[in-house]
Amino acid sequence: MNLKDLYIDFFVSKGHKQIPSSPVVPENDPSVLFNTAGMQPLIPFLMGQPHPYGKRLCDYQKCIRTNDIDEVGDTYHHTFFEMLGNWSLGDYFKKEAITWSYEFLTEKLHIPVDKLAVTVFAGNKDIPFDEEAYLTWKSLGIKEERIAKLEDNFWIAGSTGPCGGDSEMFYWRSNDEVPKVFDPKDERWVEIWNDVFMQFEKLEDGTVRELPFKNVDTGMGVERTVAILEGKTDNYASSIWTPVIERIEKLTGISYVGNERSMRIIADHMRTAVFISADPAGIKPSNTDQGYILRRLIRRVIRHAKALNIDINSNWEIELAEVILDLYEKYYIELKENRKVVLEVLTNEKLKFNRTLEKGLREFEKIIGKLESNNLDKDLAFKLYDTYGFPIELTEELALEKGITVDTLGFKEKFKAHQELSRTASSGKFKGGLAGNSEVETKYHTATHLLNAALKVVVGPDVHQKGSNITEERMRFDFSCDHKLSDEEKQKTEKLVNEWISAALPVRVEEMDKSEAIASGAECEFIEKYPDRVTVYTIGDGISKELCGGPHVNNTSELGHFRIKKEEASSAGVRRIKAVLED
Numbered sequence: 001m002n003l004k005d006l007y008i009d010f011f012v013s014k015g016h017k018q019i020p021s022s023p024v025v026p027e028n029d030p031s032v033l034f035n036t037a038g039m040q041p042l043i044p045f046l047m048g049q050p051h052p053y054g055k056r057l058c059d060y061q062k063c064i065r066t067n068d069i070d071e072v073g074d075t076y077h078h079t080f081f082e083m084l085g086n087w088s089l090g091d092y093f094k095k096e097a098i099t100w101s102y103e104f105l106t107e108k109l110h111i112p113v114d115k116l117a118v119t120v121f122a123g124n125k126d127i128p129f130d131e132e133a134y135l136t137w138k139s140l141g142i143k144e145e146r147i148a149k150l151e152d153n154f155w156i157a158g159s160t161g162p163c164g165g166d167s168e169m170f171y172w173r174s175n176d177e178v179p180k181v182f183d184p185k186d187e188r189w190v191e192i193w194n195d196v197f198m199q200f201e202k203l204e205d206g207t208v209r210e211l212p213f214k215n216v217d218t219g220m221g222v223e224r225t226v227a228i229l230e231g232k233t234d235n236y237a238s239s240i241w242t243p244v245i246e247r248i249e250k251l252t253g254i255s256y257v258g259n260e261r262s263m264r265i266i267a268d269h270m271r272t273a274v275f276i277s278a279d280p281a282g283i284k285p286s287n288t289d290q291g292y293i294l295r296r297l298i299r300r301v302i303r304h305a306k307a308l309n310i311d312i313n314s315n316w317e318i319e320l321a322e323v324i325l326d327l328y329e330k331y332y333i334e335l336k337e338n339r340k341v342v343l344e345v346l347t348n349e350k351l352k353f354n355r356t357l358e359k360g361l362r363e364f365e366k367i368i369g370k371l372e373s374n375n376l377d378k379d380l381a382f383k384l385y386d387t388y389g390f391p392i393e394l395t396e397e398l399a400l401e402k403g404i405t406v407d408t409l410g411f412k413e414k415f416k417a418h419q420e421l422s423r424t425a426s427s428g429k430f431k432g433g434l435a436g437n438s439e440v441e442t443k444y445h446t447a448t449h450l451l452n453a454a455l456k457v458v459v460g461p462d463v464h465q466k467g468s469n470i471t472e473e474r475m476r477f478d479f480s481c482d483h484k485l486s487d488e489e490k491q492k493t494e495k496l497v498n499e500w501i502s503a504a505l506p507v508r509v510e511e512m513d514k515s516e517a518i519a520s521g522a523e524c525e526f527i528e529k530y531p532d533r534v535t536v537y538t539i540g541d542g543i544s545k546e547l548c549g550g551p552h553v554n555n556t557s558e559l560g561h562f563r564i565k566k567e568e569a570s571s572a573g574v575r576r577i578k579a580v581l582e583d
Contacts, residue, residue, distance in 0.1 A: 003084070003222055003225060003226055003229075004060045004082070004084065004222065004331060006108055006109075007058070007060070007084045007104070007220070008058055008059075008060070010100075010103075010104050010108055011056075011058035011086045011100070012058065014056070014096075014100055015056050016056040016057055016058040016086055017053040017054055017056065017057055017058070018057075018058055018059060019051075019053055019057050019058070019059045020059070021059055021060060021061050021062050021331075021332060022035055022040075022041035022061065022062075023035070023062075023279050023280050023281060023334075024062045024063070024064050024080075024275055024276060024279050025276075025279050025280075025281035025283060025290055025467070026040065026041065027467075027468065027549075033289055033290045033293065034063070034064035034065070034066070034276075034290065034293075035061065035062065035063055035064065036063055036064065036065050037061075037063060037083065037219070038059070038061040038063065038083035038084070038085035038219050039085065039087075039217050039219070041061070042057070042087060042217075044549060044550065044551070045087075045089055046087075046089065046162065046198065046215050046217065047162075048090075048213055049549075049550065049551075051089060052511060052532075052533035052534055052535060053532075053533060054089075055088060055089045055090055055091035056086075056087070056088060056089075056091055056092070057086065057087045057089070058084075058085065058086040058087070059084075059085055060082050060083065060084050060085075060222070060331065061082065061083045061085060062080070062082060062275060062332065063080070063081050063082070063083050064079060064080050064272060064275070064276070064293075065079065065081075066079055066293055069296075069297075069393075070393070070397075072264065072265055072268050072269070073260075073261040073262075073264050073265050074261075074264075075233065075234040075235055075236065075264075076223075076224065076227075076234075076235050077268075078223055078235070078268050078272075079268055079269065079272040079297065080268070080271050080272035080275055081221055081222065081223050082221070082222040082223070083219050083220070083221060083222070084219070084220040084221075084222060084225075085217070085218055085219050085220070086100075086216075086218050087215065087216060087217055087218070088214075088215060088216035089215055090213045090214060090215065092216065093197065093199075093214055093216060094130075094132050094133050094136060094167075094195075094197055094216075095132070095136050097195045097197070097216045097218065098133060098136045098137060098140070098167060098195060099136065099140065101169060101193055101195055101218065102137075102140045102142075105169065105192070105193070109225075109229060111171060111229075113141055113142070114178055115171055115172040115178060116142065116146070116169060116170065116171060116172075117142075117146040117147070117148070117169075117170045117172070117182035117189055118137050118142055118146065118147050118148070118167055118168065118169050118170065118182075119147070119148045119149075119150050119153050119167060119168045119170070119184060120133045120134045120137070120147060120148075120149055120150075120153060120165065120167050121133070121149075121150070121151070121153040121154055121164075121165025121166065121167075122149035122150050122151045122153065123149075123151070124151055124154070126202075126207075126208040127154075127164075127165070127200060127208060129149065130153075130165040130167070130197075133165065133167045133197070134147060134149070137167070145180055145181045145182065146181075146182045147182070148182050148183075148184050150184065153165055153166050153167065153168065154166070155196045155198075156202060159202075160201075160202050160203060160204055161201065161202065162198045162200070162201055162211065162215070163198065163199075163200050163201065163202050163208075164196065164197040164198045164199035164200050165197055165199070166194055166195060166196040166197060167194070167195045167197075168191050168193070168194045168195075169191070169192050169193040169194070169195075170182070170184070170189040170190060170191055170192065171189070171190050171192045171228050172188060172189060172190075173188060173189075173190045173228055173233065174188040176188065190224070190228060191224075192220065192224065192225055192228060193218065193219070193220045193225075194218065194219050194220075195216065195217075195218045196216070196217040196218065196219075197214070197215075197216060198211065198214060198215040198216070198217065199211060199214050222240070223235050223238070223240055226238045226239065226240050227240075234260075236256075236260070236263075236264050236267065241267055243323050243327060244267045244270070244271070244320070244323055244324060244327075245263055245267055247319060247320055247323045248263050248266055248267060248308075248320065249263075251305075251310050251316050251319065251320070252308040252309060252310055253309075254308065254309075259308060262304040262307055262308050263304075263308070265300060265301070265304045266301050266304050266305055266308075266320070269297040269298070269300055269301045270301050270317075270320050270321065270324060271324050272297055273294060273297045273298050273301065273321075273345075273346065274321050274324045274325060274335070274342050274346075275328075275332075275335075276290060276293070276294045276297075277294065277338070277341060277342040277345040277346065278332070278334045278335045278337075278338040278339075278341065278342050279334065279338075280334055280338075281466070281467045282466055282467065282478075282570075282571055282574060284345060284571045284572075285298060285345065285348075285349045285352075292391075294345075294349075295349065295391070296391045296393060296394075298346060298349045298350070298353070299349070299353050299389070299391065299394060300393075300394065300397075301317075302350060302353055302354070302357065303357070303394065305317075306357070312350070312354055312357075313354070315347075317346045317347060317350050318343055318346070318347065321342060321343060321346055322343075325339055325342065352389075353389060356387075356388045356389050357388075357389075359388060360384060360387075360388030360389065360390055361398075363383075363384065363387075363388060364384060364390075364395070364398055367380050367384075368399075368402055368404065371404070374403065374404050374405060375404065375405050375406070375407060376395070376399055376404055376405070376406045376407065377407050377410065378407040378409075378410025378411045378413070378414050379414075381395050381406055381407060381408070381410075381411045382411055382414050385411075392406070392408060392411050396408065438472060440472050440581075441470050441471070441472065442551045442552060442553060443553055443558060443559050443560070443581055444470045444474075444475040444581060445470060445550070445551065445552055446507060446539075446552045446553045446556070446559060447475055447497070447559055447562060447579070447581060448465070448468050448470070448475055448477050449537065449539060449544045449546055449548070449552075450497045450500050450501070450539065450543075450544060450556065450559075450562070451475075451477050451493070451497055451562075451577065451579065452465050452477070452479070452523075452544065452546070453500075453539070453543050453544040454492075454493045454496040454497045454500075455479055455481075455493055457496060458489050458492045458493045458496065459481060459485070459489060459493075462480065463479050463480055463481060464479065464480045464523070465477070465478070465479055465523075466478040466479055466480055466570070466574050467570075473580070474565070474578055474579065474580050475578070475579050475580070475581075476576060476577070476578050477576070477577045477578075477579070478570045478574050478575070478576050479574065479575055479576075479577070480573060480574060480575075481573070481574070481575040482573055484567070484569070484575070485567045485575065490564050490567055493564065494562060494563065494564050497562040498561060498562050500539070500540065500543060500556055501556045501557065501559045501560070501561070501562060502557075503540070503556065504555055504556060504557035505539050505540035505543065505555065505556040505557075506539075506540065506554070506555055507537060507538070507539050507552050507553055507554055507555060507556065508537070508538045508539075509535060509536070509537050509538075509550070509552070510535075510536055510538070511533060511534070511535055511536070512533075512534065512536060513532060513533060513534070514532050514533070514534045514547070515532075517534050517536050517547055520536075520545070521542075521545055522536050522545045522546055522547050523545065523546050523547070524546060524547035524548070534547045535547070535548065535549060535550065536548075537550065537552055539556065540556075559581055560581045560582055560583050561581065561582045561583070562579060562580075562581060563579060563580055563581075563582060564577055564578075564579045565578050565579060565580055566578040
């Protein structure tokens with residue numbers, strides 16, 4: 001049985017409800033371009049908002065982290081990965097979480113107890129040693145010498161907020177004899193799972209208090225766990241990757257052995273590109289935001305495919321993508337629904353890049369040949385970007401292979417906007433952790449509902465939300481539309497939203513079955529991500545009715561004055577409005 005199925009079945013048997021995997025592009029979280037962890041979509045519920053599925057949840061979540069993109073090519077780094085998680089929202093706590101972790105590892109995955117070791121929180125000046133976790137592991141049969149007490153075993157999302165000790169589980173991945181005493185610094189011990197206990201809250205003044213509402217957040221990486229279970233020290237040699245690597249071998253006519261780095265990069269980046277392209281947010285390759293990452297990944301795949309002598313003009317990208325789509329569409333419906341879109345995105349970007357790649361590589365060699373030093377200056381780096389479509393990272397990578405440095409700082413100054421956006425995506429930063437939405441962001445969230453409703457009146461009922469992004473300063477709203485809005489349409493839309501704000505309409509929230517919500521006319525952006533039990537927000541007497549996780553204001557009068565600042569194209573068939581709320 002597949003590890004994901006095994007995991008979900010186990011926790012469902014323990015009273016958990018499976019929740020759908022959220023899209024890889026998070027909603028209304030401008031701090032990060034992708035969901036980077038299994039717990040990220042659950043932040044409002046970890047903060048105390050009731051979850052429609054109850055207090056015991058489990059899932060497998062699609063995650064993307066690009067801060068280590070340049071490390072991909074070794075045995076274990078990935079840009080896309082799947083996280084298995086189970087949560088207790090104020091329900092069970094340490095004893096149950098640890099016991100079930102142990103049971104799953106030993107009875108379902110059949111890992112010998114002798115190959116397991118764990119860590120617990122050693123305590124610090126504010127919070128005591130986690131004796132409960134320590135004694136629970138001992139009661140299950142983990143020997144004292146296999147339990148390490150570490151001060152680092154402490155989790156907090158930011159500088160303040162919910163926090164607590166965690167307990168990590170390690171597996172002995174080596175043919176060497178298992179040592180009696182667990183040494184966490186010995187790299188043959190590989191972390192396989194982590195249980196986080198959100199037991200305390202750190203306040204602004206630095207003091208710590210115990211939370212009345214305690215949560216459990218756990219995480220297990222699918223790729224690493226499968227490799228461990230199959231006895232592989234190279235993640236890409238596991239069954240997860242075998243079909244993809246074998247197809248690359250077929251396309252290139254050469255073996256994985258001896259060509260590991262390029263094949264790993266192609267496999268990893270292609271899988272990530274497939275999932276970004278299939279996401280309901282409708283991301284297309286571009287020079288900003290998620291589109292920049294997608295473009296960078298596809299172009300890096302193309303360069304390494306070319307290095308392995310793949311015929312770039314063949315349908316190699318289609319063959320490879322279809323292997324990935326076939327492997328994952330059972331678990332993620334958007335891959336099946338958007339299969340055609342994915343293949344079009346990959347082919348279009350390939351054709352676009354192919355037109356300049358050859359010329360760019362020749363130009364690069366020409367530039368390198370004329371260099372009087374071992375440094376590529378900012379003007380030449382910018383020329384490769386602007387004329388030949390080379391992301392600065394590709395130029396750096398090519399230069400590194402020649403032993404040449406690049407004036408990246410100078411490039412940043414010359415093309416600051418694009419570079420800063422890419423660095424934002426790569427940093428994987430997590431704004432405020434569990435701090436939740438601010439008052440201003442909450443207002444903007446409600447304003448997107450009003451804007452959506454107004455566009456349906458002014459432009460037509462076929463308008464649907466395609467994505468949104470909210471910050472403290474503004475809202476951005478993408479919607480389906482086949483034409484540029486006229487000045488009259490923009491004025492009517494703005495006026496209608498402000499009329500609804502002035503009318504002081506109440507915002508009502510209720511829970512109901514998803515089928516009942518849809519039948520009542522409630523709209524939602526991504527229907528497949530919602531559970532069977534949903535939260536519906538209604539503004540006024542049905543002016544707006546949407547499935548949504550919130551949060552929202554209680555009355556539209558709280559919003560202030562709505563003003564559209566800009567309306568522009570986002571992608572084919574999708575327009576974008578940027579707007580602000582003013583006092």
